[in-house]
Amino acid sequence: MDHLRGWIGREEIATDHVAAELAGRFRATFDEAPGAPCPGDPAPALLHWCLALPGALTRTLGPDGHPARGGFLPPVALPRRMWAGGSLAFHNILRIGDAMRRTSRIADVSVKAGRSGTLCFVTVQHEIDVAGRPILSERQDIVYRNLDAGGAPSKAPEPAAEGWHRREVLAVPPLLFRYSALTFNGHRIHYDHPYATQVESYPGLVVHGPLQATLPLRFAAEIHGVPPRRFTFRGLSPLFDNAPFFLNAEADGATLKLWTACARGPVALSAEAQW
Structure with missing residues (x-):
């Protein structure tokens, strides 16, 4: 250390x-x-x-x-x-x-x-x-x-709530591959399905952390009309290409709270946007 x-x-x-x-x-x-x-x-x-x-x-x-x-x-x-x-x-x-x-x-x-x-x-x-x-x-x-x-985990995670604003996203392999190319990211968990599932034991291709953060920021900009001046996010659980997931957003005073989650799944990424 x-x-x-x-x-x-x-x-x-x-x-x-x-x-x-x-x-x-x-x-x-x-x-x-x-x-x-x-x-x-x-x-x-x-x-x-x-x-x-x-x-x-x-x-x-x-x-x-x-x-x-x-x-x-x-x-x-x-x-x-x-x-x-x-x-x-x-x-x-x-x-x-x-x-x-x-x-x-x-x-x-x-x-x-x-x-x-x-x-x-x-x-x-x-x-x-x-x-x-x-x-x-x-x-x-x-x-x-x-x-x-x-x-198995000792306790099943609590399903995420549905936001006032909500949109479905398909994490299809071409989206993940294109984002890997844009960011020159060679990490195989994002595009190599046999490696992701057989070597690292994931259930599918993993959605990139920055990709998962970019989607709610773009969602916040669409809802508010302009991009936020401050944006914070925290990854809580991974998302994969084997199921659609949802962008959720809800106002909390001057802050727009955002989160991603699969249907009946836990919060994957939580975020806040401020203007």
């Missing part, structure tokens, strides 16, 4: 150009007409997760499709890595043609005991700017854990 905590404070800077073609492909992935984005047009919300991506060589990827451990992120030995949640504050609009810069810093590394065993949490703080103009601040929570030990 002392070795892993030595990564706290480590920084990394990455840059990229917000291309019109990428914005169009992002919109098409979410069944939105790609249009003809021009320089200066607003980029889709959360497109920054498709920018300044590390380009690990294919031969250096691990058996799960992830890059080798170490480098900017600490070399946590636990086999499963996923986004546990995050928080975003949008200061200005990212636009087509912008030359963005992302400064990332390891803010914390901690270990906790969970129901499935040891959990290691890594908190990363990102700041994105364009020519010194702040665009957004983001906290990203990453969790590492062991493979499931097996056995």
